[in-house]
Amino acid sequence: MTTLPPNPRYERKFIADRLALAEVLALVRRHPAAFRETYPARSLNTLYLDSPDLRDYRDHVNGIAHRAKTRIRWYGAWSGRIDTPTLERKLKHGQVSGKLSHRLPPLSMNGHVWKSDLEAAFDCASLPALTRSALHHLQPSLLNRYQRHYFQSGDGRFRLTVDSGLQFAAARQAQGMGVSFGPPIAPIVIELKYGLAEAEAAPQVTNTLPFRLARYSKYVLGINRLAG
Numbered sequence: 454m455t456t457l458p459p460n461p462r463y464e465r466k467f468i469a470d471r472l473a474l475a476e477v478l479a480l481v482r483r484h485p486a487a488f489r490e491t492y493p494a495r496s497l498n499t500l501y502l503d504s505p506d507l508r509d510y511r512d513h514v515n516g517i518a519h520r521a522k523t524r525i526r527w528y529g530a531w532s533g534r535i536d537t538p539t540l541e542r543k544l545k546h547g548q549v550s551g552k553l554s555h556r557l558p559p560l561s562m563n564g565h566v567w568k569s570d571l572e573a574a575f576d577c578a579s580l581p582a583l584t585r586s587a588l589h590h591l592q593p594s595l596l597n598r599y600q601r602h603y604f605q606s607g608d609g610r611f612r613l614t615v616d617s618g619l620q621f622a623a624a625r626q627a628q629g630m631g632v633s634f635g636p637p638i639a640p641i642v643i644e645l646k647y648g649l650a651e652a653e654a655a656p657q658v659t660n661t662l663p664f665r666l667a668r669y670s671k672y673v674l675g676i677n678r679l680a681g
Contacts, residue, residue, distance in 0.1 A: 458544035458551025462648050463655065467664035469641040474617045477641050477664075478602060481615060486658050487607030494602045497616075498531040499524050500566065500624060501672055503594040510594070510676050520545050522672055523591055525557065525571075531598050532632075535560045540578070540588075549649070555580055564631045566593045566624045593624030595675045596632060610651050611658055616642040621675040635678070642669060 469477045481488050502523040503509045512520040522543040527535045538560050542553040558577045560570065575588045602615040618637040643664050647655055659666070 456546060457549055458546050459553055461546075461549045461551050462646055463548065463652060464550050465645045465655075465659055466667055466669045467643040467645070467662055468667045468669065469643060469664050472641065474615070474641060477615055477617075477643065480663055481604055481613060481643070484658075485661055486611060488604040488611075488613055489607065490603060491605045491612075492603040494600055495528050496530070496598060497526065497528055497601045498598045499526050499596070499671075500593055501595040501597075501675075502571075502588070502591040504591060507594060507676065510673060513670055513673050518545075518547050523588070524672075525560075527560075531596070531634075532562045532564055535562060538574075540575075540580075542584070553584075555584070562632075566596070566632060568592055595672060595679070596622040596624050596634070597671055597675050598634065599637075599671075606658070610647060610654065612646045614644045614646075616644070616671075619671065619674075621678055623679050638678075642671075 472480075501509075502525070509520065509522050513522075524541050524543065525538050526541055527538045536559050538557045540555045540557050544551045544553070555578060557574050560574055571593070572589060575585055578585075580588075597620060599616045599619040602617075604613040604615070605611070606613075619642070620634040620637050622632045622634040624632070643662070645655075645659065645662070647658075
């Protein structure tokens with residue numbers, strides 16, 4: 454029997470080729486599923502953590518069916534005091550995704566990423582013992598940020614996000630060097646998320662999304678771009 458990750462759901466990613474953000478948002482709003490915005494658009498920041506040999510990155514590139522990503526996420530400005538960072542462990546079992554989230558104490562990202570600061574935050578957080586132990590074997594590997602728009606279908610069964618203006622930066626934690634983001638890149642990424650019970654109805658939504666279905670990982674893309 455296949456083991457499901459916690460809080461299981463399906464995620465389908467689409468790419469909007471050669472379309473401006475305003476065009477993408479207009480197409481989403483005209484979709485037959487009656488998508489409506491649920492939150493104001495906001496900037497989303499992610500700091501990925503990986504092993505020194507980038508095991509999570511390599512698992513994804515090699516198509517390992519059961520794989521994971523570890524990241525810290527927060528909203529708004531990427532630097533300065535971060536009041537509500539969240540540690541996320543993203544799990545993928547075949548086609549099904551899941552996520553475990555833990556609130557971290559406030560952090561400061563004053564132009565640098567310090568591994569010692571992160572470890573201090575992990576030690577102060579209320580984390581399972583195994584999670585805390587595993588985190589000490591990881592290190593910052595990538596920063597990214599982008600603008601996210603949030604939608605939900607009229608019947609509440611499907612969530613959709615539109616991500617634009619994606620930027621990457623290396624996380625040079627060893628020297629505490631300043632972080633420098635590259636220019637925003639295309640394309641715009643649309644992500645449809647829904648529970649296992651909605652799998653049968655999902656084609657009615659996906660088949661009428663006027664975007665290209667794609668296998669897409671922001672983490673893999675960022676590592677590849679920084680590696681040249």
